[in-house]
Amino acid sequence: MTNSDVNRKTWLKKIRRVVVKVGSAVLTTADGLNDAAVDRLATQLSALQDRGIEVALVSSGAVAAGRQRICERTKKCRREYKDMASRQAASAIGQGRLMHDYDEAFAKHGKATAQVLLTRSGLKLRSRFLNARNTMERLLEWGVIPIINENDTVSTRELEFGDNDTLGAMCLGLIGADLFVNLTSADGVFDKNPDDNPDAKAIPVIENIAAMDIETMCEGKTLVGSGGMYSKLRAARRAAQLGVPTLIVSGKGEFDLLSAIDGEDRGTFVLPEKRTVSSKKFWMAYHDDPSGTIVVDKGAANALLTKGTSLLPIGISRVDGCFERGALVFIKTLEGDELGVGMTNFSSTELGLIKGRRTSELADILGPVTWDEAVHRDNMLLDAAI
Structure with a gap:
């Protein structure tokens, strides 16, 4: 057993509050929401809460759910919406559908959920940030699982957080989490793009993410797009500054989040920095x-x-x-x-x-x-x- 393996298991044994971010690539298909993926996620997060670990979920999928509903009800089926107004309209339609599916999936395990829609501008004022923190604390105190997404309908920039990886990292400071789990379509982080390089090697542990040139490694941040591996590593680096480790692991297929949190060699574990910043400085640097x-x-x-x-x-x-x-x-x-x-x-x-x-x-x-x-x-x- 390597020191890195020990570090992973040591950190994960201490977890009491976790932010789990799940992207559209995990939750959706070309036709819309993947009900089986939603059910699997609800089952595993419910089991995590049953262990005494508080859970907040940052979820994508509203636009895809909206696209699905539009197609079902109006027969005006489109694969994607590129302009901001269409994406916001699809999100407005899909957000209710997404929450309905989550609420039913978690209810099977006796869990209550709450919808939390955030905007970057809403967190820009320290007073609003602290008010959001108080609300989240009360939800977690009640045993409710907050399901967080950006309020796409009222965002004025596309989109204010840019991606839910960024939103997920902001939520770490918002609720004082001690682990960030990023569920992706990839089996963790590789030294090269595995789609283009068959010899790409998985990176099980990143001990010093600040020393990594993630832009070069991800072939330039502008090429990977919203939600790509660049944004996931950038979010992990921000989490590391806050003293929070990140687990980047596949959420596709029959994923086993509980085993990964138990310390099994799954995905990539990013260690936090030794010198950390305060929650206030973290908010100051990344609120805008x-x-x-x-x-x-x-x-x-x-x-x-x-x-x-x-x-x-x-x-x-x-x-x-x-x-x-x-x-x-x-x-x-x-x-x-x-x-x-x-x-x-x-x-x-x-x-x-x-x-x-x-x-x-x-x-x-x-x-x-x-x-x-x-x-x-x-x-x-x-x-x-x-």
């Missing part, structure tokens, strides 16, 4: 897409990386983009290397006026100021997995 960039000089970059300091205006060389106070922004070097992200205390216009200036000069330029820091270290996450 960065809306601009602050470019810093070498001295500021070195201070951020080696001394853990805040970013002061004197260390800023350039400001790119247009953003307001409190916006999430990239922090990069003059060479274009990404250092991390942070919430800025000043707008892009204000930063343009005070970049390269000492803190003693800020009031003369802007008038009375509340902060000396452009980005405070408490509102900054270096090496963010954006």
Whole structure:
């Protein structure tokens, strides 16, 4: 038995609360929802809860369910909906069908479910995030299994979370989970695309995901599409920063989630990082897409990386983009290397006026100021997995 095997089993023995994400490739066929897959998933998650492990499910499948219902009732059958309005309309039709099927499948095992629809903008305000956390805590306290999906119908960007892997990772901090299970159509992670490379080798354990070049490994993030292995590994890297391990395992066919959680050699187990971030910093870094960039000089970059300091205006060389106070922004070097992200205390216009200036000069330029820091270290996450 290897050290990696021991690590996997050691971590999995401690699990008390888990987020399970299941994608459309597992739940659906070309014709719509796969009832057998829904039943298998409900059976295994119910058994997991019977062990005393609290479960939250992040589920795709609403669009496919909507497409199926449209075809059944109107005979206007289409394989896919590429434009946003059609996808949102199909999701609105299918969400009820999806929840109905889940509710019936879990009811066979005496389990209650709850529908939780989230938007990224809804979690952007810390107060709303905390309110959502309180609601989730109460559901889990009652023994209810929350079934979470993005509220596609009201999302204004396609789609706000981008994929349910990202939503699943956000839910880890939302409920304080200690395991992320990502059920996929693949048997874990491989060193190369197994569809194109017959010699591809499975990776049973990833000990240091931060050291992996996942974009190169997945042949570029733009090529794999929403929900591809790139997004799964990025979500796993985010989970690792929070101190949460990830299990990427096949959910196709007669999958056995319980055996995988018992530590059997199934799929890929991603170990968490030794140095973790707080739930608040995790929320800060990943609640939204960065809306601009602050470019810093070498001295500021070195201070951020080696001394853990805040970013002061004197260390800023350039400001790119247009953003307001409190916006999430990239922090990069003059060479274009990404250092991390942070919430800025000043707008892009204000930063343009005070970049390269000492803190003693800020009031003369802007008038009375509340902060000396452009980005405070408490509102900054270096090496963010954006």
